[in-house]
Amino acid sequence: MGTTLQLDDVVTDLEEVWERLLEIGQEIPESKWTHPTACPSWSIADNFAHIVGTEAMLAGEPRPNIAGVDMSIVKNPIAEMNQHWVESMRSSSKTEILDRLSKLKETRSKRLRSMTPEEWETLGPSPVGQAPYARFMQIRVFDCYMHEQDIRQAADLGFHPYGGAAERSLAEITPAMGFVVGKKANAPKGSIVRFVISGGQNSTFDVKVGDRASVSYDLDSSPTTVLEIGFLAFTRLIGGRSDDGADYLTRVTVSGDNALGERVLTNLNYLI
Template identity: 30%
Template sequence: MSQPQLIIDNLKACWASCNELYGSLEGDQWQVPSHCPDWTVHGVLAHQVSVEQALSGWLPESAETPPPFGEVAGYVSTAMAMSGPELAGLAAEVWAARAAQLEALDPEVFDRASITPVGPGTYGRFMAIREFDHWMHERDCRTPLSMPTDNGGPAAEMALDEVHLSIGYIVGKKVGLADGDSMRFDITGAVERDISVLVDGRAREVDDVEHPTVTLHCDSMAFMDLACGRIDPEAPIAAGLVRWSGDAEIGAHAARNLRFTM
C-alpha cells in the first residue's frame, strides 16, 4: 500500500471510530471534562470538526502557503452553539466530505511541499499529523467517559510515529539526558516498538544501544498519554504501566518528563 493511501485509510478509520463514539453519547456525557485542559467532550469534537472544515478544499501551493487556520475560530464558535447530537451529525458530514476529497487527490499531491504544525514538510506529513490529532482526541474523550477502545492497529502505529519522530527532542530537551548517556524505550501493549537514543553532542535515534544508561518500559497508551501531556505521570507509574531499569534516578526523572506536546 502506498503511503498516501495508508494515511487516508488511517484517517478514515479514526473518523469512523469517532463517529461511533460521538454518535452514542447522551445528555451529560457531552459535558464530561476531557483529557485536554478546559475542554469538555463537546469542546474536543468542536475542535476536531472545525479544523477539518478549515482544511476542506485547501491544498498548499508551496511551503510558504499557510493553511487557513484563521477560519477555525469562526467554525468553533458555530460548533460550540450546537447541541451534542447536532455537532455529531455535522462531524460525520464533514469527515465524509474530507475523505472523498483526499481519495480524489493525485497521490503526488501528498509529496507537495507544505507548512505543517511542526514546521516545513509535505502535505502528506500534514495529513499524518491530522491522523495523530484525531486518534489522540478520541482517547481524550473515551478514557474519562470510561469507554474502552482498541489502542492498536495501523492507525495507532501512525499516531505513535508522530511521537517517535520527536524522540531526540524528548530525550535531549525534555528529559535532558547527559552527553554520553543513552536511553532505550521498550514499548509494549497494543503497539510494540523498541527505540534507542544516544546523546553524542546531541540526542539522536540509533539502531541499538547494547548497554543503555536507562531503559523505560512503557505500555503504549501510557507512553502516548505522557508524551502528549494528557495525564499525571504518577498514575501509570503507580499502576506499573511505566517503569524503568538501569540508572534509577534518571529513569524516575525520565518517566515524569516525557511531555513534548499538548
C-alpha cells in the same frame, strides 16, 4: 520500524479513526456530552468540535472569529485558532456536531483520495512547521487518535490501543523522542535511553545521545536507562494529559540511571 506515508495508507488510517469517532459519538449519552476530559479545559463536546473545526479548515471553510475567546488556555497561534473553532460550536447540539463530522469525513476522504502524488508531497504549513502534506496528514491521524482517547476516557468507553491509527500515532511520536531526551531532559553525551513500549502497540528503540540525540533501532549497546512503559501511558504522558492517579501510570518502570529516567518521564510532553 515505522509506517509509510503512502496516500492510501494514511487516508485509510484517517478514515478508521473518523469512523470510530462517529461510532462512539453515537454511544455517548447526552448526559455525558459536556463532561470534562483529560485534555485541559475541554469537554467531550469540545474535543469533537476541535476535530470538526480542523477538518473544516482543511476543507476550505473560513475560521470563525469569536469575540471574547478564552485566551487563558491559549499558548500559541495554533491553539488560538483551535479555540475559536471550539467556542464557535459551544451552542451546537450533539447531533449537529456529529452530522457535521460525518459530512466532513466524506468531503475530506474524497478530496484526499483524489490528490496527485505531487500534491501529496507539496511542502506547506503544518503544526511542525513546513512539511510535506503527507506528514501533515499523519499528524492529523495522531491528533484525532489522541482526542479519541480523551473522549473514550471521559465517557468510560475504554481506551483503544489497536489498529492503523494507533500504529501510525506511535510512528509519529517515536522520532520526537530524540528531542525529548537530548533537549528537554538534557541527557548527557554518551547516554543511551531505551524505550520498551508494550500494550496494544509494541516497540523497542534507543535514543542515543551524541552531538545530537537520535532514535535507533539497532539495540547494539548497553542502555544507560531503560523505560518500560505501556503504549497508553506513553501517549497520555507525551500529550500532557491530566490523568493523575490513573492505574496505567503505575505500570511505568525505570531501571539503570533512575535520575535520568525520571527526567525523561517528566519531560515526555512535547506537544504544542
